Amino acid sequence: MGRRYSADPKQVRIYHEAGGRPHDRRERDRPTVTGMTEPDGWSDAALAGALFAIDPAGLGGVSLRGGAGPVRDRWLALLRGALTAEAPWRRVPHNIGDDGLLGGLDLPATLRAGRPIAQRGVLTAADGGVVLLAMAERVSAMTVARLAASLDEGVVALERDGLALRLPARFGVVALDEGLAEDERPPAALLDRLAFHVDLGLVDPRMGDTLSVDGAAIAAARARLAAIRVEPEIVDAVCATAMALGIASLRAPILALRAATAIAALDGRPAVTAADAATAARLVLAPRATRLPEAAQPEQTDPEPAEPDAGPENEQQDDQQPNLDQPLADIVLEAARAALPPDVLARLLSTGAPQRVRSTGKAGAVQRSLRRGRPIGVAQGELRMGARLHLVETLKAAAPWQKLRHIERAGASQPPETPRVETRRVEVRRGDFRIQRFRHRSQTLTIFVVDASGSSALNRLAEAKGAVELLLADCYVRRDKVALVAFRGKGADLLLPPTNALARAKRCLAGLPGGGGTPIAAGLDAAALLADAARRAGMTPIVTLLTDGRANVAADGSFDRARAEADAIAAARRIRAAGHAALLIDTAPRPDERTSRLGAELGARYLKLPRADAAGLAAMIQETARASAPASSPRAAA
Amino acid sequence: MSTIATTRPVFPFAAVVGQDEAKLALLIAAVDSSVGGVLIFGDRGTGKSTAVRGLAALLPRMRAIEGCRYACDPARRSTWCPDCLAAHGPMPPKTTMLPVPVVDLPLGATEDRVVGALDLEKALAQGVKAFEPGLLARANRGFLYIDEANLLEDHLVDLLLDVAASGENVVEREGLSIRHPARFVLIGSGNPEEGELRPQLLDRFGLSVEVSTPGDLPTRIEVVRRRDAFERDPVGFEASWKKSSDRLRRSIAAARGRLNDIVVPDAALERAATLCIRLGTDGLRGELTLIRAARAVAALDGEAAVGDAQLRRIAQPALRHRLRRNPLDEASGGTRVARAVDEVFAA
Numbered sequence: 001m002g003r004r005y006s007a008d009p010k011q012v013r014i015y016h017e018a019g020g021r022p023h024d025r026r027e028r029d030r031p032t033v034t035g036m037t038e039p040d041g042w043s044d045a046a047l048a049g050a051l052f053a054i055d056p057a058g059l060g061g062v063s064l065r066g067g068a069g070p071v072r073d074r075w076l077a078l079l080r081g082a083l084t085a086e087a088p089w090r091r092v093p094h095n096i097g098d099d100g101l102l103g104g105l106d107l108p109a110t111l112r113a114g115r116p117i118a119q120r121g122v123l124t125a126a127d128g129g130v131v132l133l134a135m136a137e138r139v140s141a142m143t144v145a146r147l148a149a150s151l152d153e154g155v156v157a158l159e160r161d162g163l164a165l166r167l168p169a170r171f172g173v174v175a176l177d178e179g180l181a182e183d184e185r186p187p188a189a190l191l192d193r194l195a196f197h198v199d200l201g202l203v204d205p206r207m208g209d210t211l212s213v214d215g216a217a218i219a220a221a222r223a224r225l226a227a228i229r230v231e232p233e234i235v236d237a238v239c240a241t242a243m244a245l246g247i248a249s250l251r252a253p254i255l256a257l258r259a260a261t262a263i264a265a266l267d268g269r270p271a272v273t274a275a276d277a278a279t280a281a282r283l284v285l286a287p288r289a290t291r292l293p294e295a296a297q298p299e300q301t302d303p304e305p306a307e308p309d310a311g312p313e314n315e316q317q318d319d320q321q322p323n324l325d326q327p328l329a330d331i332v333l334e335a336a337r338a339a340l341p342p343d344v345l346a347r348l349l350s351t352g353a354p355q356r357v358r359s360t361g362k363a364g365a366v367q368r369s370l371r372r373g374r375p376i377g378v379a380q381g382e383l384r385m386g387a388r389l390h391l392v393e394t395l396k397a398a399a400p401w402q403k404l405r406h407i408e409r410a411g412a413s414q415p416p417e418t419p420r421v422e423t424r425r426v427e428v429r430r431g432d433f434r435i436q437r438f439r440h441r442s443q444t445l446t447i448f449v450v451d452a453s454g455s456s457a458l459n460r461l462a463e464a465k466g467a468v469e470l471l472l473a474d475c476y477v478r479r480d481k482v483a484l485v486a487f488r489g490k491g492a493d494l495l496l497p498p499t500n501a502l503a504r505a506k507r508c509l510a511g512l513p514g515g516g517g518t519p520i521a522a523g524l525d526a527a528a529l530l531a532d533a534a535r536r537a538g539m540t541p542i543v544t545l546l547t548d549g550r551a552n553v554a555a556d557g558s559f560d561r562a563r564a565e566a567d568a569i570a571a572a573r574r575i576r577a578a579g580h581a582a583l584l585i586d587t588a589p590r591p592d593e594r595t596s597r598l599g600a601e602l603g604a605r606y607l608k609l610p611r612a613d614a615a616g617l618a619a620m621i622q623e624t625a626r627a628s629a630p631a632s633s634p635r636a637a638a
Numbered sequence: 639m640s641t642i643a644t645t646r647p648v649f650p651f652a653a654v655v656g657q658d659e660a661k662l663a664l665l666i667a668a669v670d671s672s673v674g675g676v677l678i679f680g681d682r683g684t685g686k687s688t689a690v691r692g693l694a695a696l697l698p699r700m701r702a703i704e705g706c707r708y709a710c711d712p713a714r715r716s717t718w719c720p721d722c723l724a725a726h727g728p729m730p731p732k733t734t735m736l737p738v739p740v741v742d743l744p745l746g747a748t749e750d751r752v753v754g755a756l757d758l759e760k761a762l763a764q765g766v767k768a769f770e771p772g773l774l775a776r777a778n779r780g781f782l783y784i785d786e787a788n789l790l791e792d793h794l795v796d797l798l799l800d801v802a803a804s805g806e807n808v809v810e811r812e813g814l815s816i817r818h819p820a821r822f823v824l825i826g827s828g829n830p831e832e833g834e835l836r837p838q839l840l841d842r843f844g845l846s847v848e849v850s851t852p853g854d855l856p857t858r859i860e861v862v863r864r865r866d867a868f869e870r871d872p873v874g875f876e877a878s879w880k881k882s883s884d885r886l887r888r889s890i891a892a893a894r895g896r897l898n899d900i901v902v903p904d905a906a907l908e909r910a911a912t913l914c915i916r917l918g919t920d921g922l923r924g925e926l927t928l929i930r931a932a933r934a935v936a937a938l939d940g941e942a943a944v945g946d947a948q949l950r951r952i953a954q955p956a957l958r959h960r961l962r963r964n965p966l967d968e969a970s971g972g973t974r975v976a977r978a979v980d981e982v983f984a985a
Contacts, residue, residue, distance in 0.1 A: 249683035403765030
């Protein structure tokens with residue numbers, strides 16, 4: 001706990017309680033942090049929770065990475081205790097629909113009352129409290145966009161089912177990120193808006209006691225929050241730190257300043273101090289770092305001494321020249337740098353280029369919740385098997401006739417044995433049924449598996465890249481998703497997870513170096529994993545392998561031509577057995593039967609590169625897609 | 639219908655730091671709505687929607703027929719809705735001053751709320767078939783803003799394109815048969831990382847703006863400071879920018895007044911045509927938008943005629959999305975336009 005949070009422990013009152021029931025869960029198989037325990041992990045996590053509880057809507061939220069387990073439960077209990085008892089606490093499943101999230105027409109109530117009654121969605125119900133987003137790593141871009149709109153505006157703009165409302169929705173989000181792989185993270189659009197990115201994997205799960213936070217202290221801090229001053233130098237220092245760490249979004253320094261304000265409020269200080277800013281930088285900025293600070297600020301090492309403490313009064317709007325080199329910025333930056341997560345550090349040191357966070361959620365929810373097709377409107381129809389009744393539209397169809405039908409019914413029921421129909425009851429007849437129509441087109445994911453080995457590079461890596469570009473253009477027309485796997489040397493890399501952003505695919509490809517062995521088996525295995533995931537998400541994957549077929553690195557990475565070829569064939573058979581469609585583009589200058597044999601084992605359509613002109617390739621891949629789309633039969637109910 | 643959240647003060651347009659191209663494009667749309675919509679694409683956290691929402695507070699009020707649900711323009715009878723045509727004879731109708739609508743199309747909006755639909759309350763309670771206008775009606779003569787335009791459901795996009803092109807909303811549903819004017823400027827924003835915009839939609843925007851996070855520290859600090867100041871005291875912040883806002887509002891009004899008097903010399907037309915030929919833009923829409931936008935810029939600048947300066951300033955947003963697309967060439971549109979501009983204007 002070297003650079004510790006400087007708060008007076010009496011005031012913060014994070015204290016130890018007698019431990020709860022010991023959890024007899026199995027040890028979490030988290031990556032060990034070089035054997036040492038991380039006491040800072042939990043105290044920072046707890047501090048983030050306490051600060052979040054002070055200002056949930058202002059700080060946006062917490063991304064809580066780590067599977068379900070005692071540590072997460074403890075953290076959530078801590079947060080619950082820190083919030084006021086009446087603060088809403090709403091769980092949102094990752095595949096929630098618009099009705100549930102935003103609200104809509106409350107049909108039972110509407111029918112009872114005979115006038116439209118609105119039903120609140122989770123976001124409005126959570127006003128003043130916290131939204132718990134389950135499985136945030138799988139949440140769809142759609143859901144995130146709706147959450148983001150409410151986080152930004154503090155309201156839910158509801159324009160649904162004949163309702164037009166703006167309802168207050170000031171809430172904070174706890175994104176429960178259960179992702180395991182590096183790229184399995186909540187969408188960037190969400191992370192950008194959440195102040196704290198807490199990794200519970202850094203917390204020792206065998207902690208003896210439960211930590212708790214004093215709700216009264218939090219409440220007092222909340223009351224003080226608005227009065228806390230932030231000097232302009234603090235703003236400058238936080239901005240400089242964010243920039244030095246390579247954080248592009250301007251939301252990050254804004255959130256860090258709010259966190260610093262909450263820290264000062266918690267400690268009962270009237271203004272944010274340098275130490276508060278440093279702590280905030282550690283909590284908010286460090287997890288967002290994309291580069292090491294040294295490389296970023298050679299121009300800031302001007303030794304020109306700056307006025308250390310300019311009063312707040314002489315800080316004018318026009319006075320835009322911040323003191324870049326004042327020591328304050330260094331203090332804040334140092335705190336952030338010291339807290340860079342170890343993996344970030346390693347990654348930055350080894351490659352210098354950070355891996356960008358995926359911008360949309362792991363393929364899942366969009367496809368899954370809309371998997372039944374793209375809604376293309378509503379039509380009159382029969383309630384046959386599988387058809388989905390659109391209740392609101394049905395009600396609307398029935399509504400104009402109610403008066404008439406009641407009169408009609410009253411006239412027809414002359415015999416007194418028929419019970420009187422309540423006039424308020426809405427009479428729906430068969431002709432009123434409105435059916436939601438969908439157009440179902442299973443989205444295609446084209447997985448390019450590109451051979452970037454030395455032999456391929458010699459042969460025609462450039463031409464293979466050209467061929468992929470042709471295919472990409474075709475994908476663009478059909479708005480397919482693409483993914484890019486490259487294999488060379490000892491293994492395969494997922495260069496681009498499934499995405500719509502084809503320009504990124506092209507950039508990835510352009511920067512792809514060639515050289516090394518030919519581990520076809522590794523490439524195919526990586527593609528098979530992706531294809532399986534895509535199919536689970538309801539997409540139709542097509543594996544497109546570009547290689548010259550001279551496998552010489554076995555699945556285990558050893559250099560053995562015979563085993564390499566056997567492994568490649570085994571991998572190909574697995575893909576074929578899984579039923580994934582495949583296409584093999586032979587890039588060899590003199591194609592031989594080894595490659596065509598691999599193609600046969602893969603169950604792939606086989607194409608030699610010399611023939612692979614734009615039209616031929618496009619036709620081929622389309623044919624492959626059509627032939628292999630078992631789940632994509634058009635389904636239009638009604 | 640029930641609780642309405644109190645509208646928070648919006649961040650003043652005049653206080654938006656940087657983003658000159660986006661601000662210029664929005665001002666052009668405010669001066670001359672015939673330029674077509676504005677598309678703002680760019681990084682996260684650059685305040686795309688802040689600029690758009692700020693525009694709403696900046697627009698001079700407009701005169702409308704009193705009681706009209708579509709805020710028909712009393713001066714232009716040809717654009718009136720059927721209700722106004724039926725209700726008002728040759729005598730000039732009573733009018734009222736209204737704020738120009740800047741309507742948000744929230745994600746998750748259902749089709750019935752966008753186009754308008756049967757008034758459920760009247761239908762259920764009174765058995766009356768009445769039309770309840772939707773967002774398109776509310777946006778008439780104003781702006782329709784779609785944040786995250788690339789995430790909008792396809793069937794809504796189709797619908798919007800259709801209405802935006804015709805200026806009229808035709809509703810045929812639930813036994814209703816209604817048509818009403820829906821002339822609005824479409825403003826879309828989004829993040830390219832969330833997926834590209836459908837090409838059909840892209841074409842419909844008059845101006846296409848790319849925004850990025852400011853890369854220099856002083857600008858970034860200024861953004862954060864102003865944001866912080868605004869959040870601490872929205873009302874006070876708004877007041878401190880009132881002068882600039884008023885000045886901007888007056889210049890929009892003045893530019894509108896001047897617009898029809900701006901001369902477009904043959905030389906400017908020729909420049910525009912040469913530029914479009916050089917770039918190989920499809921159709922004439924590019925040239926038309928370029929000239930119109932340049933005219934609006936001249937009006938804003940207080941110039942009497944369109945010159946090279948205006949064409950240069952607006953060439954990128956007017957043309958970058960109209961180049962024959964190579965879908966894989968990202969952002970190269972702007973660079974290609976810049977190069978062509980340099981060549982054409984050097985001559």
